[in-house]
Amino acid sequence: MNARSITAIARSLLLGLALAAAMAARAQLTIDITTSGGRQIPIAIVPMAGEASQPQSVSEVVGADLSRTGLFRLVNAAGVSPLPTEPSQVNFPDWSARNAEALVIGKIDPAGDGRVEVRFRLFDVQKQGQLASYSYVVAPAQLRATAHRIADVIYEKLTGDKGVFSTKISYVVKRGTRYELQVADADGFNAQSILASNEPIMSPSWSPDGSRIAYVSFDQKKPMVVVQSLAQGTTKVVANFRGNNSAPAWSPDGRFLAVALSKDGLTQIYRIPATGGPAQRLTDSTDIDTQPAFSPDGQWIAFTSDRGGSPQVYRMPASGGPAQRLTFEGSYNVGPRYSPDGRFLAFVQRDGGRYRIATLELSTGQVQVLTDGTLDDSPSFAPNGKMILYEAQVGGHGQLAAVSGDGRVRQRLTSSAGDVQDPAWGPMPTN
Amino acid sequence: MKNIALYLGLAVLAAACSSEPAKNEAQVTDHGTTSTPSTGGGTGSTTRPAENANVQGNPLRDPNSILSKRSVYFDFDSNVVKDEFRGMVQAHARYMVDHRDARARIEGNCDERGSREYNLALGQRRAEAVKKIMTVLGVQDGRIETTSYGEEKPVAMGHDEAAWAKNRRADIKYAGE
Numbered sequence: 001m002n003a004r005s006i007t008a009i010a011r012s013l014l015l016g017l018a019l020a021a022a023m024a025a026r027a028q029l030t031i032d033i034t035t036s037g038g039r040q041i042p043i044a045i046v047p048m049a050g051e052a053s054q055p056q057s058v059s060e061v062v063g064a065d066l067s068r069t070g071l072f073r074l075v076n077a078a079g080v081s082p083l084p085t086e087p088s089q090v091n092f093p094d095w096s097a098r099n100a101e102a103l104v105i106g107k108i109d110p111a112g113d114g115r116v117e118v119r120f121r122l123f124d125v126q127k128q129g130q131l132a133s134y135s136y137v138v139a140p141a142q143l144r145a146t147a148h149r150i151a152d153v154i155y156e157k158l159t160g161d162k163g164v165f166s167t168k169i170s171y172v173v174k175r176g177t178r179y180e181l182q183v184a185d186a187d188g189f190n191a192q193s194i195l196a197s198n199e200p201i202m203s204p205s206w207s208p209d210g211s212r213i214a215y216v217s218f219d220q221k222k223p224m225v226v227v228q229s230l231a232q233g234t235t236k237v238v239a240n241f242r243g244n245n246s247a248p249a250w251s252p253d254g255r256f257l258a259v260a261l262s263k264d265g266l267t268q269i270y271r272i273p274a275t276g277g278p279a280q281r282l283t284d285s286t287d288i289d290t291q292p293a294f295s296p297d298g299q300w301i302a303f304t305s306d307r308g309g310s311p312q313v314y315r316m317p318a319s320g321g322p323a324q325r326l327t328f329e330g331s332y333n334v335g336p337r338y339s340p341d342g343r344f345l346a347f348v349q350r351d352g353g354r355y356r357i358a359t360l361e362l363s364t365g366q367v368q369v370l371t372d373g374t375l376d377d378s379p380s381f382a383p384n385g386k387m388i389l390y391e392a393q394v395g396g397h398g399q400l401a402a403v404s405g406d407g408r409v410r411q412r413l414t415s416s417a418g419d420v421q422d423p424a425w426g427p428m429p430t431n
Numbered sequence: 432m433k434n435i436a437l438y439l440g441l442a443v444l445a446a447a448c449s450s451e452p453a454k455n456e457a458q459v460t461d462h463g464t465t466s467t468p469s470t471g472g473g474t475g476s477t478t479r480p481a482e483n484a485n486v487q488g489n490p491l492r493d494p495n496s497i498l499s500k501r502s503v504y505f506d507f508d509s510n511v512v513k514d515e516f517r518g519m520v521q522a523h524a525r526y527m528v529d530h531r532d533a534r535a536r537i538e539g540n541c542d543e544r545g546s547r548e549y550n551l552a553l554g555q556r557r558a559e560a561v562k563k564i565m566t567v568l569g570v571q572d573g574r575i576e577t578t579s580y581g582e583e584k585p586v587a588m589g590h591d592e593a594a595w596a597k598n599r600r601a602d603i604k605y606a607g608e
Contacts, residue, residue: 202581244578334545422547
């Protein structure tokens with residue numbers, strides 16, 4: 001067991017769009033990591049020349065990003081003198097002696113117009129070769145985002161998978177009777193409140209291009225589905241039929257939402273245009289059908305139904321039609337979410353009164369329970385499929401947590417802000 | 432914040448273990464083992480609509496009228512309206528039959544256990560179960576809207592059966608209230 005914990009304390013300014021006055025509060029988000037087993041890549045990340053005078057240390061953010069994945073071990077650079085910032089200054093035996101397999105160096109120079117140029121290089125220590133070299137000209141305020149891009153490059157070079165350090169997450173913060181829908185960087189920094197209400201907010205869901213978030217609002221004393229544009233802050237009620245309107249899920253092309261409506265009695269699944277419009281019914285059962293999720297190829301909708309006597313995960317063609325039951329173990333398997341490659345479903349499984357996050361491999365039917373909480377809910381895959389963000393209850397409070405697809409790496413995102421719930425991991429940035 | 436602190440530690444989940452009534456595969460199961468808040472008079476079937484005419488003011492707000500009782504409580508994982516609440520629901524049905532301009536909304540609720548969106552649907556089914564009693568007694572379907580808050584609006588904030596029992600609930604609310 002190799003347990004390690006890294007804490008990054010994030011202070012987030014709540015930049016309420018229309019409600020700035022009500023949002024002068026600050027929240028702290030702390031990320032704890034636990035890893036067990038598995039190899040970690042030892043990597044030395046040398047402080048960049050010139051970063052001490054900048055508002056943000058790039059190398060620290062890169063190191064924190066990589067460490068948080070549980071796949072890297074940071075090698076201490078203390079004692080190496082002088083610290084290299086140019087390829088000619090790298091003495092590879094120094095780093096071999098410290099068992100580093102990878103080395104990152106860089107520098108930050110003025111680039112005119114108040115901007116700076118960030119150049120970094122990634123080396124393979126054993127082969128004594130350069131793996132990557134990039135430079136970015138940015139405003140100093142963009143240094144944190146630049147560090148995430150650098151971490152993305154390093155992660156992809158060394159693991160073969162896309163990094164998700166430049167992505168965003170959304171979640172609901174509840175303080176007393178006050179609800180806020182927040183969007184933050186994937187590391188919990190730069191949290192912004194995009195909506196505040198004295199009524200519950202539920203089930204945020206990112207549009208595939210990351211430009212809009214659909215969610216459930218209770219502002220009219222009943223659940224309705226709203227789509228909000230992140231750039232403009234504009235909102236549109238897209239489903240406000242009689243009864244409940246909830247569980248929005250985007251089609252992969254962003255044109256439609258699958259939603260759960262009770263306008264015809266019990267909750268059933270319908271399809272509506274993402275801009276609002278008539279609802280086309282997709283399920284026709286006499287029981288509850290809810291929590292739809294489109295497969296990434298757009299062919300299927302996975303959902304929860306208790307038509308068989310207990311709530312289980314089913315799937316049907318995306319245009320409706322015969323449903324196929326997918327889960328069989330236990331009496332409660334709900335809330336399916338597809339992995340980005342479409343091979344897995346993450347869902348909530350009840351076992352002896354405890355609610356945990358599990359995955360189902362669709363090709364084999366194999367189920368793996370990934371978490372050991374008491375009330376885990378709302379799984380959401382990272383856009384590279386490596387981690388699953390979810391809601392856990394800790395000490396009677398909702399907190400965010402994440403677990404790797406193999407269950408080996410666990411992250412806990414704790415906040416002093418109140419209950420944090422209903423997380424959704426946004427898509428890869430489009431640029 | 433620039434400081435990143437490294438320390439050893441293991442995240443330990445708080446073992447907020449809760450006892451749970453035995454789960455039956457059937458979706459509609461009255462376990463009969465959980466405590467339920469009293470209706471405070473909802474058990475009787477003696478209230479007649481005629482009584483309301485004698486009450487000064489609005490019988491819906493008269494604490495002596497059964498119509499001031501609005502909450503139906505449910506067992507875990509159940510949407511069965513128990514006998515002790517049927518008299519109260521029937522009284523509301525008769526009120527709506529007598530007051531044709533009255534419109535109601537029935538809001539279902541759940542305890543915190545389970546998945547939020549599924550609980551929203553479960554709460555809706557509880558509201559539907561109450562509505563059905565009322566429509567059978569002659570209230571037109573269009574006059575009652577059923578909705579749900581799922582687990583989002585608990586009236587009791589605890590994490591034990593005493594709190595959960597208060598939160599497994601459907602509330603009858605009239606338009607204009």
